[in-house]
Amino acid sequence: MKFDLTIALADRPGQLLKALKPIAKNGGNIISIIHERENPSAGFVPVSLVVDFPSKWNMQKTINDLRKIGVTLIKAEEVVDTAHITAILVGKADLERIVQEGLRNAEIIGFEVSAPTSKDACLKLEIEVPTDLLDETLENLRRVAESEDSLVILPI
Amino acid sequence: MNVIIVGFGFIGRKLVRAFYKKIDLIRNVDASFKVIGVSDSKGYLYDSKGLDLERLSYVKRLSEYSGKYREGGSTEEIIEKGEADLMVEATPTNINDGEPGLSFIKAALKKGIHVVTSNKGPLVVAFKELTSLAEKNDCLLLYEGTVAGAVPVFSLVRKCLQGDIIRRIVGILNGTTNYILSRMYFEGTSFELALKEARERGLTERDPSYDVDGIDAACKAVILANALMNRNVKFEDVKRTGIRRVTQEAISLAKKSKFAIKLISTIDKHIEVSPKLVPINHPLCVHGTLNAIHIETDLAREITLIGHGAGEETVSAVLNDVLTVMKETASPI
Known part of the structure; x- marks a missing residue:
């Protein structure tokens, strides 16, 4: 799982290397690193990292180890890869049920309805879903829509 | 090579004409090429010295080819004569039991006759049985014309992707539904009107449900899955939704x-035919009656083929299969 970390390092030689050691020791794989040397603040340089850890535990251990060696942690949060999906439903479906049961793991970021009163009402949904829950979410959406006798049209 | 043609409908007649027009090209591959028999449901023509392709290419019914027509004769008889090296099978598609094509193909393979077919039915019903039978009898069984007409998907994989593993195939495998959906997309017509237009243009089968309910596309998905992804799936295994509610x-x-x-056929861990959203800049997003097949493999990654999926263009696939049989079975000099 990926984490977005921002740490503040004293503007002295060797500080970055010191901070990277606990990350490596705890199994972290650095995906990206931005060392903003040109923007020091009160003698500290912000460093932003995206690190892939085997588990949350490894991440927590790293944070503890960093604190022990005096590295200031500004931000530590999980990076959730999301997929943006467009889906179209045709049929007079129970929207509340579709949202509650079919889209439990998704965030609805937009929708448009066409001919809402006809039996062939159309609903376009724009949703964001964590990538690792994508298959499950689309399967749920399909199952709920089909049980409502609606046609669900998903991207290829 | 002695060839017999089974079925003298649209494809059979167009193939005879292609043989006639391209005879020099064909004889460059095999100087002994001749068509010794042609059968339809009512009888057959047979001449072990070779039928006159020019005369044959101008008749609509076999009985119009004077002198040689044996009314009431069966296709099995010309297979049993034992003189044919290759049978081109182009009888009408029947996806319920694959007949009559299935029996003809089995009879030919058992007799050691190579088979080229443009008929989906036998392959949908008995793919593994037929490919095993061909292997056992040391025969080639080629079927390029069965999926996406002139689009050379099986030849491409067989010849050019020998080391690749195909992970996923998605495709537009039915030109009629693509025509209907394209009319709705560009002209804003209703499904009913677009279907009527497709019928008037002769693009639909006699029973339009074959196209619009995804039956035809599902048959092709079954053949692709079995032939290119080493599956053992049947028509019933396809989750199928047509386009009537679009x-x-x-x-x-x-x-x-x-x-x-x-209307997209998808073959990955599942096999499905259903309406899907295709981004307009995706290579699969082709319009009109065109077909398109997008293949995802481990090494080549993504390849898309686009072309005409039905009609006269299918003869290109059948002729190429015939030439492939000639080349691959020619004795080394």
Whole structure:
């Protein structure tokens, strides 16, 4: 799982290397690193990292180890890869049920309805879903829509 | 090579004409090429010295080819004569039991006759049985014309992707539904009107449900899955949703988000035919009666083929299969 970390390092030689050691020791794989040397603040340089850890535990251990060696942690949060999906439903479906049961793991970021009163009402949904829950979410959406006798049209 | 043609409908007649027009090209591959028999449901023509391709290419019914027609004669008889090296099978498609093509193909393979077919039915019903039978009898069984007409998908994989593993195939495998959905997309017509137009243009089968309910596309998905992804699936294994419920409103909403709606066959861990949203800049997003097949492999990654999926163009696939049999079975000099 990926984490977005921002740490503040004293503007002295060797500080970055010191901070990277606990990350490596705890199994972290650095995906990206931005060392903003040109923007020091009160003698500290912000460093932003995206690190892939085997588990949350490894991440927590790293944070503890960093604190022990005096590295200031500004931000530590999980990076959730999301997929943006467009889906179209045709049929007079129970929207509340579709949202509650079919889209439990998704965030609805937009929708448009066409001919809402006809039996062939159309609903376009724009949703964001964590990538690792994508298959499950689309399967749920399909199952709920089909049980409502609606046609669900998903991207290829 | 002695060839017999089984079925003298649209494809059979167009193939005879292609043989006649391209005879020099064909004889460059095999100087002994001749068509010794042609059969239909009512009888057959047979001449072990070779039928006159020019005369044959101008008749609509076999009985019009004077002198040689044996009314009431069966296809099994010309197979049993034992003089044919290759049978081109082009009888009408029957996806329920594959007949009559299935029996003809089995009879030919058992007799050691190579087979080229453009008929989906036998392959949908008995793919593994037929490919095993061909292998056992040391025969080639080629079927390029069965999926996406002139689009050379099986030849491409067989010749050019020998080391690749195919992970996923998605495709537009039915030109009629693509025509209907394209009319709805570009002209804003209703499904009913677009279907009527397709019928008037002769694009639909006699029973349009074969196209619009995804039956034809599902048959092709079964053949692709079995032939290219080493599956053992039947027609019943395909989750199938047709395009009858795709409304003009659905297409307009999709269009606003830069998608077109297409009837897509998908073969990955599941096998499915259903309407899908295709981004308008995706190579699969082709319109009119065109077919398109998008293959995802471990090494080549993504390859898309686009072409004409039905009609006269299918003869290109059948002729190429015939030439392939000639080349691959020619004795080394």
